Amino acid sequence: MIKPKVSIILATRNRARLVSKAIQSILDQFFQDWELIVIDDASEDNTAEVIREWQRKDKRIIYLRNEKQSGISKTSNKGFKKAKGEYIAIIDDDDYWALPDKLERQIKFLDTHLDYVGVGSGLIVIDEKGKEITRLLKSKVETDKKIRQRALFANPMANSTTLFRRRTAEKIGFNDESFSYAADWEFWLKMGKEGKLYNIQDYLIYYLMGPQSTSFVKQRQHLRNGIWIIRRYKNDYPNFKKAIFSVWLQYIYTFMPYSIRKRLNPFLSHLKKIIFSS
Numbered sequence: 001m002i003k004p005k006v007s008i009i010l011a012t013r014n015r016a017r018l019v020s021k022a023i024q025s026i027l028d029q030f031f032q033d034w035e036l037i038v039i040d041d042a043s044e045d046n047t048a049e050v051i052r053e054w055q056r057k058d059k060r061i062i063y064l065r066n067e068k069q070s071g072i073s074k075t076s077n078k079g080f081k082k083a084k085g086e087y088i089a090i091i092d093d094d095d096y097w098a099l100p101d102k103l104e105r106q107i108k109f110l111d112t113h114l115d116y117v118g119v120g121s122g123l124i125v126i127d128e129k130g131k132e133i134t135r136l137l138k139s140k141v142e143t144d145k146k147i148r149q150r151a152l153f154a155n156p157m158a159n160s161t162t163l164f165r166r167r168t169a170e171k172i173g174f175n176d177e178s179f180s181y182a183a184d185w186e187f188w189l190k191m192g193k194e195g196k197l198y199n200i201q202d203y204l205i206y207y208l209m210g211p212q213s214t215s216f217v218k219q220r221q222h223l224r225n226g227i228w229i230i231r232r233y234k235n236d237y238p239n240f241k242k243a244i245f246s247v248w249l250q251y252i253y254t255f256m257p258y259s260i261r262k263r264l265n266p267f268l269s270h271l272k273k274i275i276f277s278s
Contacts, residue, residue, distance in 0.1 A: 007083030117195035118164035
């Protein structure tokens with residue numbers, strides 16, 4: 001069996017309404033030597049029907065389904081272990097790639113920079129109507145040196161933008177399944193210990209910012225996991241004290257009344273962008 005150059009991993013749950021846009025953006029890529037592995041985490045909507053319809057259109061699409069909900073870390077790992085490509089790309093089920101040369105550009109980069117283990121990019125944040133909210137392209141996190149400086153503050157690699165070496169990901173054991181949230185951040189800190197990272201300075205994906213990604217309960221758990229992650233990698237990346245102070249402030253903030261957080265969120269989000277872009 002001829003192995004594809006790239007394996008694309010798409011983990012999904014109850015996103016039948018959104019997932020087709022992600023798949024179409026893959027089919028629209030100039031680079032076509034890929035396999036798409038869709039892992040359905042026990043969806044209760046018609047996700048299976050939607051994916052099987054896409055399978056009938058393109059034989060490169062592989063569909064796997066969990067009988068019981070397993071969570072994003074285990075579900076993604078199931079796809080990673082199935083992957084055969086030299087490289088792995090990730091796309092979230094509510095995002096879609098913005099440019100048809102996304103894969104082409106990232107493959108060229110990794111093919112010619114053998115000391116790099118992964119490459120990402122900037123992203124365009126949109127709302128549920130497809131309206132642009134903002135563009136996140138931070139020159140501060142372009143180079144490997146700058147990525148390492150900020151790595152303990154937040155995940156410097158936007159998951160749906162990334163392409164990485166499968167062998168390296170296998171070596172580090174893929175996602176740590178003990179993390180229900182922030183597993184992608186922990187994954188990239190492990191990858192960064194194996195080689196260099198880079199972010200292409202262009203907007204290669206549309207990232208949906210909607211109700212499905214703004215749960216305060218999940219935000220709190222995400223930050224709690226973030227505290228564990230920062231402590232785990234405090235000896236591997238710089239700025240531990242600043243990072244742990246920052247995440248504790250954010251964690252305490254989640255206990256404030258919802259009405260106050262709702263008023264403060266736009267200001268704090270803008271302030272965070274200014275700080276992290278400096």
